[in-house]
Amino acid sequence: MCNGVMCDDLCNIGTVPTDPWVDGGMAFIRELQRNEPLVRTTMIGTHNSAITQAYGFGIEQDYISTLLPHYPVYTSDNLGEGVCNTFSLLDQLRMGLRHLEIDINSGYFNVPFKGPAELDKIYVCHSPIPLDPVLIVQADAAAKEKGIDLGWNATKLSCIGTNVPYKKMLLEIKGWMDANPEEIVILYLDAKPESVSLKSQCKSAYDDMEAVFGNMIWAVEEGDPRGYSREQMLRMGKRVIFEDHDNGFKADSRDLVFVPALWNHQMGSVAQFPDCTIEGEAFDSWYAPVTYNASSKIKKSLVRGLGWGRKGDVGTRSIANAMDCAVNILSPNYVQPEDIESYVWAVDRAAWRPGLTSGCMGVLPSGKMGIVDTGPPTSECTARTPMACRKVEDDTQWVVENAKCPAGYVKAVPTTGYALKKLALAANGQTVYVDVAPDGRLL
Incomplete structure (x- = not known):
């Protein structure tokens, strides 16, 4: 894909290679949390998920960074058009992401460049007009010093030259969801100013959404979805949730x-x-307690970390610490397949692999779960000791017992990263059996 002489080699949509172990590890977590309310689940995300090089956004970055080495790219949305990722939404879903951010604009950006304004057509893009004319001048000047005529269209650094129809983007997501009928996705719409402020604009956006997803959409009138589990949502046929920050959608x-x-x-x-x-x-x-559900009087919200969640992040910005603290969503920039392994908080790579159908699981000295005994069918595993005991209504308190759980405690499996970490501390280096199958199903 090129803009003048500036070209970028891109993966075909749907072809980004992933690690089968990581895919299986994330599937294990989703199954482990199948009956947990949404607010207690792990959902990887990205920042400006749809503004990616896969659709032509920011394909100029490598060339511009060579011409202007002082100019920061591949950090956030510094190029101006909001590009923050490399891969398509389809590939992000394939990598394990379930919280996608989609920036939308109405077609008013066509004026005065193309005209007339398409106020009621909704597009995926970030910036309605080129945001950095100084960058354009600097890039042209640096190229001329090297005897290069860029021959580019600078409006491609904005919605004017690079955009994707909203419905087309939704159809890409729907295709993946049709092929994965057990999955739930949250789509965070970053609606730009004046994009859905008219009822006709909102109707256009809603028409696209309903045409693609129909009754799969969890509508606002159906209540707060955060207290419902994936299992409940699947039974209800509600598999996609739309949210926005504060712009609002005004519809009849x-x-x-x-x-x-x-x-x-x-x-x-x-x-x-x-x-x-x-x-x-x-x-x-x-943090939502283990007893949380749709009827809970004190409501809890998801928590989201923005702009961090890459493998190299450390300390209080590390993925490992976020998973230990049961943060629901991290939304990094330029997520790569190799980043996702750090999100697999539940299972140990050396002691577990996807596809196992028998064997007893335990929390290992590593602090993660894995196969302890490979031979027995899972039906024989529930009597193994030592066992994990959780305080009846509090999964932040655990003890390890060899006979039976003490008063006020019940035999249980940790289903959040925080609970697992607390159980591992209680185990103090010993292996503890837990009643979970190798695929994440609770026994």
């Missing part, structure tokens, strides 16, 4: 978009485990 029909979004933080880090405070808010102020 039923609302299809939750405003504000279903998460209440967009933090840059989380305090080190076991503190796990977020922006000064105590862990128990946002």
Whole structure:
């Protein structure tokens, strides 16, 4: 794909290679959390998920970074058009992501370049006009010094020259969902100013959404989805949830978009485990208890980390610490397949592999789960000891027992990263059996 002499080699959509072990590890987590409310689940995301090089956004980056080595690219949306990722939404879903951010604009950006304004047509793109004319001048000047005529169309650094029809983007997601009928996806719509402020614009967006997903959409009138589990949603046929930050959708029909979004933080880090405070808010102020459900009186929100979640992030910005603290969503820039292994908080690579149908699982000295005994059918594993005992209504407190759980405790399996970490601390280096099958099903 090229813009003048500036070209980029891109993967064909749907062909990015993934690690089968990582795919299996993320599937294990989703099965482990199948009956957990949404607010207690792990959902990897990305920042500006749909503004990727796969669709032509930011294909100029490598060339521009060579011409202007002082100019930062591949860090956030510095190029101006909001590009923050490399791979298509389809490939991000294949990699294990389940929280996708889609920037939308109406077609008013056509004026005065193409005209007339298409106010009621919705497109996926980030910036309605070129944001950085200085960059354009600098790139041209640097190229001329090297005797190069870029021959480019600078409007491609904006919605004017690079955009994808909203419905087309939704169809790409729907195709993957049809092939994966057990999956739930949250689509966070970053609606840009004046994009859905008219009822006709909102109707256009809703028409696209309903044409693609129909009754799969969890509408606002159906209540807060955060207290429902994936199993409940699947039984209801509700597999896609739309949310927006604060722009709002003004429609005459039923609302299809939750405003504000279903998460209440967009933090840059989380305090080190076991503190796990977020922006000064105590862990128990946002962590949903093990008893949480749709009827709970005190409502909890998802929490989201923005702009971090790559393999190289460390300390309070590390994926491992976020998973230990049961952060729901991390939304990094330029996520790569090799980053995803760090999100597999539940199983040990050396002691577990996808596809196993027998064997007893335990929490190992590594702090993760794996196969302890390879031979027995899973039906024979529930009597093994030592066993994990959780406080009846509190999965932050665990003990390890050889006979039976003490009063006030029940035999249980940790289903969040925080609970697993707390059980591992209680185990103090010994292996503890847990009643979970090798595929993540609770026994």
